Amino acid sequence: MDQTKWYKSPEMLVALSALFIGVLTAIISIYSAYIDRAYARASVWPKLEIYRSFRGDTFSYVVANRGTGPAIIEYAKINVGEKIIKRWDEVDIFSKIGQSHISSVTLTPEQTVTPLLYEGDLVSDILELDKSIGMELCYCSVYGDCWVVNRNNEAKPTGECFIKNEEAFIQ
Template identity: 55%
Template sequence: MEKQKWYKNPEMLIALTALFIGLITAFISIYSAYIDRAYAKASVWPKVEVFRSKGKDRFSYGVANRGTGPAIIKYVKVSIGKRYLQRWSDLPEFDSIYQSHISSTTLPAGEMLKPLVYKGEAVENILKIDKRLEIELCYCSIYDDCWVVSRSLQAHPVEQCEVNSKQAFLQ
């Protein structure tokens, strides 16, 4: 009687087939979990925009979340030249303003915040300062994916939001 090769044995073929099906099932499960995670992240993805509005006797800065999830604002930097501001009142031209707190705020999807509103006759003075003013904002999603955005509206991904305390805007 001739001995059969191991791979021709029916029990071994069944075992190898079961192993192959198990490996494919495991791969599909892992890939499905990866896709589900990516979908979950995309479904709560914030997209923050920093903008300004001006009118005849009005001027304002705004921050809007145009994404699908909340934006956790970690820090804001406001600078004019190489000088970092901690409050709007650091500039004498911003003495007659209405303001809202923006640093360390959670901005829900579809919401807008106006951190500075000016109403008065000296809008031209404010516009002169506005040309030199830089605003940088760092925000994260609930999954700790973080981005930095400025008035250019181009968000850049970053590992995490860190700021020097001397550069942080406190208002």
């Protein structure tokens, strides 16, 4: 009887080759799925921008989604100086304005919303007030990746969007 070492037998070489190919295929499949997920996240990546616009006797704040996917706005936080406001009409000069809801909305790519539109003869006063207004929006992608953006358009990733009720802008 031939005493060939177990790893030298043809059946074992075939079995070890099949095992190696199976492990390599599994690794490639896992990597491919990882790349597919990363591509899927990138294909629906939202990017919010906050900017102001003024011309003649019109002043407005605009929020635009410049990303490739929908932006689900979870909350808005607006302050005038140190005071956090819940509504624009808490600021005396904004008693007569046009407005759009900004909290808890979804913006599709390239969609804009104008949370504040003022038309009147006090634009110079509003431009002075504008220096003390701060805005913060927290938004998420459809995959649950979230960011916080401020008026300087500095978007920072965050694990989740959470705000105390007394700080949330409700308009």
